[in-house]
Amino acid sequence: MNGSIQLEGVVRRFGKREVLRAVTARAEPGKVIGLLGRNGEGKSTLFKILLDMLAADAGRISIGGMSPDGSGRIRQKVGYMPERPEFHGFMTIEEAFALRGRFFEKWDRRRASELAKRLELDVRAPVAGASKGMLGKAAMICALAHNPEILLLDEPTSGLDPIVRDGVLGEIIRELHGSGKTIVVSNHRMEEMGGLIDEVWVLAGGRIVATHEVERLRTEACRLVARAKNGAYPATGLRVVELSNDGPLSEWAAFDSDSADRFSKAWGIEAIEREPLPLETSLKLLLKEADAAASEETEAHHA
């Protein structure tokens, strides 16, 4: 099983707007990658490029040992759950499964039934009248039922009520344990996935501006309360994010110990307090890091 994903200098433009700018990343087989980024940063675009639904304007891509070539063969190996699942409105959910069964070589009808039962999904329901939750479950089943080597999940819990979300998440968790699949999941609430993912890719300004091993986040991310002697704080080069600035003191988050140490020892800084940051909080704060990185990118671009 070859579940690796490699991206090298991938570029994608829509008109004059460069959505992905030289995206480079690598996911080893069996890894679970969390893809973090603001709306419109290109997460779905990246997924579609990996799925051979969109062509990259430049760069090299390898997924499951295959390169996208327009044939669609890649999709035999990849399970995809889109942010907004679509099915043919004139079908029932069961018929939609049957349709997929005719195209995906490894489609497992029994597995699909089992998943439907587990997720309490009525497959006889027509697609046209199905709720968002039902469609979400159906999309999950479609992503899993053909036993793909790689899973791409684009906001799998987006728009779902808590009960359905828990059900979907639970299924994801079950899928992860011991499966050896490579999974890339984009989720605004990465904290929901905290215990599951191995690595986080932060996508900002069209690039992957940071990658964090979750285990390292868990052990090294910390909160700093600092005071600047002359009112100035270091801006670039450190993986720190300002949390608040209240008078003489400011609050920062650092995502690794090296950044925390360098920040503490930076000129004019007096670190008063340092305490570990919970993983959930770290994951929440990664978006801020993404914003900061994006701003730097923009300034550098204009300069």
Next chain:
Amino acid sequence: MLEIAKLQFRKNRLPFVGMAATLVASVPFGAAVALLSGHPGRFGVDSMLYFWSFIGLPLIAVLLGSSAGAANANDPLRSAEEILPVSDGRAAFASAGTSALQALLLGALFLGLAFVVSAQWRESLVLVVPPSESWLRAIEAPIMRPMFWLCVGGIPLFAISSFAAAWTVRNGVAGGFLGMVAIGAMVLSLAAGLAMQLFYAYRAPFGASLIGVLFAASASTLWALGRAARWLGRREAMGWRRWAALAAAFAFGPACSALALGRSWTRVNAGISFAHLSDSEQTVLPSRPAHFSLSPEAARRVELSGAVMRGFDGGIVFVRPDGSRKPLAAAAGRTALATVLEGPAEMRDHAIWDAYGKLWISRAMPGRDGKGLVAELWRGDLESGLRHQKPLPNYWSNQMIRVGEAIGSFGWTENRYEFVRFDETGRAVAKTNYDYASAGLMLDEWFRQGYAGTVSADRASFSATLPDGTRRKWRLPGEARVDDASERERVAVRAFGRSFFAIEVADAHGEAFLALLDFDGGVRSVWRGERSAWPLQEATARGGLYSIRDGTVFAMSPEGDFLPKTPIRAVAEAVAAPGSVRPAPHRLLRVERDRLWFLLSSGRLIALRAGDGAVLSDAKLPESAMFAAMNRDYERRPLFLEERAWKAVESGLFWHTGRRLYFVEWGGAVRDLGGA
């Protein structure tokens, strides 16, 4: 792809069923509307069927294709299907093909329904029926049938092209419009080309072009669909070159059809024809008083030795009965593209041989600057070929004519006719205007050349200046019966024959007969009675004269011998085409002392014995597609006997079928001279 096709079938199910139901329901609906408005129900039914035949079927195909194309290219269907492990190209081809198949199924439904329901429809568009007496039906068939069968045959292209266009622009209405326009233009062009083939089957072959265009259009449309699916499906960077390639691919089929039509037009307008004047007289003048056939021997000799022909490329060539060809002028005329862009321009050539064996041709051909037709004078001979001499006034009726030994151009200008006589170099030496064509022209020239004379006031004698300048007078054996239409104060009698004049006289009892006045002074009286047969108007190639009155031929050989009157009606009826309700039209080609040769509209060459009209020989000429079309669909008209389709010479008849040239000896033996 089969699964995609099944999926597409299901997606199109509702419009497909709806269209089928509409198609079927339209028949009783049409009948009901007709009845309610006081007409027979079958009128409404036929109207609906003709609507579907020419508009509805293509529209069905366009709607099925464009709606499927747009739906497949846009959400939500695109999102629902793009996850499937199938390339965009395969998905597009399968879906487009399914739309085309559904359209074909509806077409088949319609054909079955129409065939059963309406006799009018099936006879007008489908069945091969016996020649019709209806002139309108005869005209309709070559136009309607090609249009109909092209509409039916074009259903897949309508559907696929509309699918491809709608897929590309992501819009069903725009895509359908583009598809309808592109393929509709192509169908119209092809139908026009086919109709032209049927109307002018002897000079506008179109079958290969039709197949080629359909193949090119199909290939280019499919290529465009495949490229569009590949490039746009994955939203690759397009650039102007790719958009231009797609547009060119969509336009390729219609462009090819236009060029093919232009090529046919070009061929029609160049047209293979015998670029000559018939026989040895002026032609195409409004009246034909040429009841003498006086031609210089040199002209007659070369003219009867072969045929001057213009080929499809506009070049002029001289063909001999043994098939040898001598090129005289290079190809001319328009390219297909020029014909499409600037419109058809008919080429017309008139060729005659002068008294010195020189060939003169007035050519009306597309101007070198592309502006309309220009007339040019070309002159030459068999050894050196033709050379452009000078431009001529661009008369529509301008043509070269030979009047005895005079050569000139004759045409209509400024509300009168004008004859311009040339010298041997083509320089205009005299210009004469006439209010009426031919009569005054003939008299002036015949008098000038010594081939006409005047009757005395008492009508008892005739005086003339012979060609050698000798002045002679004859005493007539009766009272001259002169042409009351003459403008001369003293009426001149038209002369004919090589060494004699002929003048109609009446004896004391009022009986008419012909007096032949030899140049040496002798007088012969011939041919008593048969007043109605005079004057002999026509002339054969060798100079024989004849007229046909009430199914009887009155003829004189070139040597001046009168043949016994010969009945031909029974013969013409006996050799008429099968199913004909009238005698076949006919044309006398050759007169000898005891026999007459006729060309019949049924494509036969028969020889009759003078007097009793017994058939001495009956030869079937090689089949001509145009002849077949005329006999099948047209009331018989002697159009095909126009002299551009054949030429009689000394030893036989040149005959062309539009694609091949033949020589038919007077005894009936046929020789294939090769491609036309």
